Amino acid sequence: MRIIYERSGGFMGLKSSLTIDLDELPLDQAEALRTLLGEANLISLSEDPPARSIPDGFQYSLTIESEEVKHTVFTSDVTMPASLRPLIDELSQLARMRRH
Amino acid sequence: MHTNHSIFCIIPPYMLREIVQNGSETQRVAALQALYSSEQMRGQRRVVKSIADIMAEAVPAGNKQRAIYNANNGSQLPGTLVRTEGSPPSMDPAVNEAYDGSGVTYDLFFNAYGRNSLDNNGMKIDSTVHYLKGYDNAFWDGNQIVYGDGDEDLPVANRLFNRFTIALDVIGHELTHGVTQFEANLAYWDQSGALNESMSDVFGSLAKQYQRNQSADQADWIIGEGLFTSNVNGVGIRSMKAPGTAYDDPVLGKDPQPAHMKDYVSTIDDNGGVHINSGIPNRAFYVTALELGGFAWEKAGRIWYKTLTDKLQERSTFQQACDLTFAAAGEIFGTNSLEQQAVRKGWDAVGISVSGATPSGCLTAVLNSFGLT
Numbered sequence: 001m002r003i004i005y006e007r008s009g010g011f012m013g014l015k016s017s018l019t020i021d022l023d024e025l026p027l028d029q030a031e032a033l034r035t036l037l038g039e040a041n042l043i044s045l046s047e048d049p050p051a052r053s054i055p056d057g058f059q060y061s062l063t064i065e066s067e068e069v070k071h072t073v074f075t076s077d078v079t080m081p082a083s084l085r086p087l088i089d090e091l092s093q094l095a096r097m098r099r100h
Numbered sequence: 101m102h103t104n105h106s107i108f109c110i111i112p113p114y115m116l117r118e119i120v121q122n123g124s125e126t127q128r129v130a131a132l133q134a135l136y137s138s139e140q141m142r143g144q145r146r147v148v149k150s151i152a153d154i155m156a157e158a159v160p161a162g163n164k165q166r167a168i169y170n171a172n173n174g175s176q177l178p179g180t181l182v183r184t185e186g187s188p189p190s191m192d193p194a195v196n197e198a199y200d201g202s203g204v205t206y207d208l209f210f211n212a213y214g215r216n217s218l219d220n221n222g223m224k225i226d227s228t229v230h231y232l233k234g235y236d237n238a239f240w241d242g243n244q245i246v247y248g249d250g251d252e253d254l255p256v257a258n259r260l261f262n263r264f265t266i267a268l269d270v271i272g273h274e275l276t277h278g279v280t281q282f283e284a285n286l287a288y289w290d291q292s293g294a295l296n297e298s299m300s301d302v303f304g305s306l307a308k309q310y311q312r313n314q315s316a317d318q319a320d321w322i323i324g325e326g327l328f329t330s331n332v333n334g335v336g337i338r339s340m341k342a343p344g345t346a347y348d349d350p351v352l353g354k355d356p357q358p359a360h361m362k363d364y365v366s367t368i369d370d371n372g373g374v375h376i377n378s379g380i381p382n383r384a385f386y387v388t389a390l391e392l393g394g395f396a397w398e399k400a401g402r403i404w405y406k407t408l409t410d411k412l413q414e415r416s417t418f419q420q421a422c423d424l425t426f427a428a429a430g431e432i433f434g435t436n437s438l439e440q441q442a443v444r445k446g447w448d449a450v451g452i453s454v455s456g457a458t459p460s461g462c463l464t465a466v467l468n469s470f471g472l473t
């Protein structure tokens with residue numbers, strides 16, 4: 001399964017993105033992400049287009065993709081469901097670590 | 101008090117509200133009691149609510165009310181209250197920067213334009229620091245400002261961003277989003293969104309110039325100076341003087357701002373490039389301010405402030421901003437004044453010409469209609 005994370009907007013208007021293939025990750029990292037994915041229950045969240053942005057707010061797009069399913073969710077820091085927060089925070093950290 | 105009551109009972113509510121806002125302390129208390137009891141008798145919840153609003157708003161003009169909260173690296177807003185108006189400085193620099201920076205921005209708007217806070221009605225200014233962990237951003241959520249710590253949790257060698265309170269113009273930028281929300285309410289996408297962004301950069305930069313007592317030619321016109329660590333090849337996030345030149349870095353890429361209408365960027369990212377195309381009106385302001393000389397908040401800032409508060413509308417375009425700043429300059433300083441000419445020069449420099457019912461424009465139209473041009 002692949003996770004595609006994209007973040008745009010913000011004070012700088014810079015885009016940041018990250019694609020993770022869970023099958024290529026070390027087992028413990030993949031397991032940790034699978035747990036967060038399970039908690040987020042992404043499939044249950046609506047695929048509505050992104051809502052109007054607040055000034056300088058980040059906009060996130062999160063896609064999970066496998067042979068059986070493809071599902072994309074748009075969210076922001078102020079509208080994010082609590083169940084999604086740990087997953088988005090983890091992916092944001094991973095994207096930040098990989099930018100170098 | 102009871103005699104006061106009976107007097108106030110025959111005074112119409114709108115006058116009581118005036119007294120609440122402008123009367124002495126004793127008069128205010130009596131008027132509030134009168135208002136409250138009369139509304140209670142009528143049982144009108146709507147009006148009772150409006151009394152609460154009046155009490156919240158009944159702050160003397162020019163009396164800032166700031167509150168700083170700490171999100172403790174979580175996402176809950178506003179977080180824990182850590183500093184209020186008049187309380188002593190904190191040990192936490194982010195708290196003090198948010199407090200001082202919102203104070204300077206308040207002072208600029210009040211002293212230069214007579215504006216009493218974001219809503220021009222004494223609204224309390226709330227800020228939250230330490231939002232999330234490793235959060236490279238600051239934003240205005242419609243009610244308050246929120247600041248991240250940048251990369252201050254990383255080893256120094258890996259940091260790109262410092263905490264977002266470090267730059268006064270970033271604070272001024274965010275607060276101006278609040279002012280815009282209460283005024284033109286420019287829709288946050290495409291050209292109206294880029295104008296919204298530009299207004300925030302304009303008054304953010306003016307807050308910094310005001311605090312430093314710098315004239316237009318002394319100012320650096322950089323937005324977010326100090327936000328990048330020394331690991332980034334750049335002087336700041338944006339340059340109003342030379343859009344597109346603020347940074348050029350192997351990790352962050354190059355500053356994408358255009359400085360001229362011919363380089364306008366059409367994109368679906370960033371709400372249609374609101375942080376990108378703002379370079380165009382930013383430079384128009386810079387050229388106008390430099391042309392006028394002196395303190396930029398006094399003339400150019402006043403023209404832009406009048407345009408933001410009296411003229412621009414939700415879906416205004418760059419062309420309309422050009423025409424409306426030109427009209428505002430004419431109203432404040434006179435038709436064909438040096439100030440109005442400076443505005444025309446500012447927009448000319450970015451490839452946007454004043455249109456509409458200007459004398460020269462009318463003449464051109466008449467000549468055109470007779471085939472004389």
